[in-house]
Amino acid sequence: MRTADFVAARLAEFGIEVHRGLAKTGVVGTLKAGSGNRAIGLRADMDALPLSEESDHPYRSDTPGKMHACGHDGHTAMLLGAAKYLAESRNFDGTVHFIFQPAEEGEGGAKVMIEEGLFERFPVEAVFGMHNMPGIPTGTFAMRKGPIMAAADFFFITVRGEGAHGAFPQLGIDPVPIAAEIVMALQTIVARNIDPGKPAVVTVTQIHAGHGTNIIPAEATLCGTTRSFDAAVQATIEKRMREIVVGIAKAHGAKGEITYERRYMPTINTAEETDLAAAAAIEVVGAENVNRNVPEVMGAEDFGWMLNERPGAYIFIGNGKGASLHNPRYDFNDEALALGASYWSRLVESILKAA
Amino acid sequence: MRTADFVAARLAEFGIEVHRGLAKTGVVGTLKAGSGNRAIGLRADMDALPLSEESDHPYRSDTPGKMHACGHDGHTAMLLGAAKYLAESRNFDGTVHFIFQPAEEGEGGAKVMIEEGLFERFPVEAVFGMHNMPGIPTGTFAMRKGPIMAAADFFFITVRGEGAHGAFPQLGIDPVPIAAEIVMALQTIVARNIDPGKPAVVTVTQIHAGHGTNIIPAEATLCGTTRSFDAAVQATIEKRMREIVVGIAKAHGAKGEITYERRYMPTINTAEETDLAAAAAIEVVGAENVNRNVPEVMGAEDFGWMLNERPGAYIFIGNGKGASLHNPRYDFNDEALALGASYWSRLVESILKAA
Amino acid sequence: MRTADFVAARLAEFGIEVHRGLAKTGVVGTLKAGSGNRAIGLRADMDALPLSEESDHPYRSDTPGKMHACGHDGHTAMLLGAAKYLAESRNFDGTVHFIFQPAEEGEGGAKVMIEEGLFERFPVEAVFGMHNMPGIPTGTFAMRKGPIMAAADFFFITVRGEGAHGAFPQLGIDPVPIAAEIVMALQTIVARNIDPGKPAVVTVTQIHAGHGTNIIPAEATLCGTTRSFDAAVQATIEKRMREIVVGIAKAHGAKGEITYERRYMPTINTAEETDLAAAAAIEVVGAENVNRNVPEVMGAEDFGWMLNERPGAYIFIGNGKGASLHNPRYDFNDEALALGASYWSRLVESILKAA
């Protein structure tokens, strides 16, 4: 909340119109210049709070409960920098909406802002996002047309057998080997059912059954995540999971139940806007420092929901090699700040070119 | 503790010498008659406290934390009844040790009493046990020569892989499918490696891995129990489990560890003492009400440790059909009380026959 | 055929009435003495032809196509010896039917003789069988009341998937991992669904799929055998197999088909006839050389069909330790010949006691 207050105060100082309340702590700053009625949105994710474990940039910690910041303060700073510059220079013709999106999954994020009317209140022809990326050298940008971050679905499976004493398995329906068979069968989805040329992941992250050492439990639970970029692949994964869970449990006289949630859209860049983003990045760091064909990343990003509504492009800004992934001392590389702010500014000035 | 006090007080009232302290709350009453120096032991399990989930008579609850009495108060009552009668009638020649054994696993039980010198302090030529059994009609007894209750071993497995983000399985070593493979492979021990004519059980009662929905955990843990009657079968189970756990984990670049504990001996009746027990039972209820070839039970009983030290016989006394297994309203059938006490008395009078 | 001719010629020489034609090459010799109208049957399996791989005494070769005689010539010789003695001495009162049964599975055997009217044409109050057994010392007999040889069922499974190029698994339904899952799931029948105290076996003896190195086949086939002694166990095995094969195939979009044939009855000795057999054996070799509680054997024997029709007993005659199982040089131990003939003779003389 204090971050949102801070952001709102800065925007107001810069003379930018401030709108609050979307997704509770979301802040949108609106800046007009010239007489043009074109408008674009620039989005930064703003995280004042501990990260939820559900967000999963590839450089996230894998230690539950020991989350670290992943540079969202840097993202906020870069967009504020651009806002200040653009508010002062006003060298563009049209409207820029600076979207400071809270990323906490439970409460808000991109999807909630959209559901609460983001694009109705702030109509834009395109929307842009940017994320820092350790492992990509400082001083460079990277992007790709089409899918750049994956769809992330989550599943929750229950195998209902029948408890019994561990010495009398014949009196129950043991859910443990049934759950094990399901885990093995789930491996065949990626290995057999999906076009090998189309990236897909099915990961069982949890399996739990039983409390005692001599009691066959009545049920086993599993959960996990799937990743894909392609709607048909995503549909095949869900369909196969349902068939496997229900079918294998039934083959053993048990009941298999699955809840399958599509939580993150894939983040899919449109071609034209990716070219615009690349052009702006090239102006900042030169063509030799812009990778226009970075491989897609199986991690997910809720900016996908925005790109599902509007054309746009999501790009990576290099965070250097020094700060390795999953490192508790990870910190945003301040060298990237000026480059990021410049990118945003050039992007606005090139799309909403002043007459 | 109050049960032990009660037992000790009764024994003292009957004029029986009381010894306390073995396995903390164990009570041994010693009664001599005549001049003979033969001695036998009669054991009742005495449970004033909630049953631990580790003991596993077949009629135990399978709901952890909702344990019910399984008639040990009845066992105590029957042996006290016999003690009273024998102390009054003294129609035998030798020594009877009434062994009231606490059954709580953590603190005491048969094994602890033995380790603390039970049979050195109270030397007996044979030891006898009895347990009520729902499902066997009241008014009957059942027994068998050789194994009557199983050996119960317990195992604890850890599969150490390498955590990773759920979207990047290639960066870790996922312990979940490895644990699943191990569960499936363990099924082959009973199905392929053990003589089908020799009863054996391998049950995985718990499997646990993971905390988040998008994080591949670093390890999975499994535990469970195995049952067998035969030393070679037991050895094969342990050997195969070790090979499977270590081997399959290694095949996937993980580390499989197993702790295998032999906690309960099989309860194996000696032939001569089983005949003596049968004869005593027949005197009480008639030959037509004594089943001398009841099937062995995969449940375990720590009386096996006593039979590992001394000859003897462990028999079942029918508890009727009314009180079904695992029933929270299970109660000891009082009709069995007099029959049980008579059995104990006849057994003593026939083995230590008065001149 | 030459064996049947030989047997028929010998019986005729002995003055025994010869009946031929049952199960094509079967021979029944009928010998009456005294005026009694009681009758018993003695059965020997007679093998002039190579053994079919379907018969499965435990000491059979496991090398397909390299079958060896398993002593059926010895069985024939022993029964002929007894026939000769009994025809000469006629020290009994009633009728003996000497049943020389061809054992070739495809054409004949016990089941065919029965279907063709064996017990209508030759009514007997009881029927007896005997088989030599390497591993049991020469000079001894062994038997047990109740089940002595297992029921043998055979199953034939087809998994129908959909062929595809090996590089494009997503275009087909690969039957190979489905068949593998079925194999693993079948292990859980014995391991989880059958009372551990009741012997059972489920063995997949064949799995076949595919012809090329880069073509996913359209189907996989499996076959094998199951063993059991108990009708409920047998029924559970069949039911679980059907559920597993159909259910797991369906869980993967394939079609699982199973043919389950109950080919051999369990061989179950009746109590009274087993006592009679034991008594006869004791007369021949002494009580110390008769094991009345030999463990049941998971192998199958078509004499089970005869015991399904009439009371009787099937016993083992020791063949010594010299001729090990599966040994291509296995030969019938001639020392057993006289003992076997004597057993048959004493059995007849004791059951059909002369006035």
Place this chain on the structure above:
Amino acid sequence: MRTADFVAARLAEFGIEVHRGLAKTGVVGTLKAGSGNRAIGLRADMDALPLSEESDHPYRSDTPGKMHACGHDGHTAMLLGAAKYLAESRNFDGTVHFIFQPAEEGEGGAKVMIEEGLFERFPVEAVFGMHNMPGIPTGTFAMRKGPIMAAADFFFITVRGEGAHGAFPQLGIDPVPIAAEIVMALQTIVARNIDPGKPAVVTVTQIHAGHGTNIIPAEATLCGTTRSFDAAVQATIEKRMREIVVGIAKAHGAKGEITYERRYMPTINTAEETDLAAAAAIEVVGAENVNRNVPEVMGAEDFGWMLNERPGAYIFIGNGKGASLHNPRYDFNDEALALGASYWSRLVESILKAA
């Protein structure tokens, strides 16, 4: 052989120098024009014989023994057409080697020609290949820089257990469930061990074990193919396969053996030559009919070996929609003939531009 004779005769007619003998039936025609000493190779695969099942263009039949021509006669015709035109017009400066490669796997193909000195005898700066592709519209071409066809490896696995009678599994080491576990474990390679963004396939195309219905076989054999584009992925697949086969067999007391053959290199187009091929194709059918970013294909092509030696590009020429994949009536679309010949000609004229 008759095809090779036919090709050689035509080339000679056109006045082109003919070289024979490489890979037995291979034919190379050498045509020089002008004074330049640059040289390029154009390769057509020439199949006079039935296709071996080992070659695996995606549109190959999946019915073993019912192979069909896959248009190699068309490939030969197109290259002969270009040879005729170029020999007549000679509108280029340098040398063209027309490589008619026999594709039969056992005897010859690209690898054998190279081993027998193809590029020493006919030094070229670049080499080009083309294959017709049903499913791509007639009148179009398709290609991509980098990997376009996969590496194809083949594996042969033996699981050596120990045979036993099917009723006595405890006496042997049953290779069938071990093979099943290996099949399931192999699924985890693609599902868990390979970067989801990098295409990979592991297919078990054959599994065979057993002959009888009641005999546990001594061994099981499996074989199949793997596909990949990336050397590190290929290495991971091979490493993981070895670990799984050896490790799982060992976990069960069996012996797992694997032969892993790297038979086809990936077909990897170099960037500059792909641009040259695209330019030539555009000249023939226009830019709107040239797909420069066709997805990579998991099928393999032995032209990969040539591209492993020299720069070059392998492209697809559309064969239309009419002739579907795996269709026994598949036929080369003659409409493509002129386009293919024109492509070859334009390619030569543009690379070896006449002064």
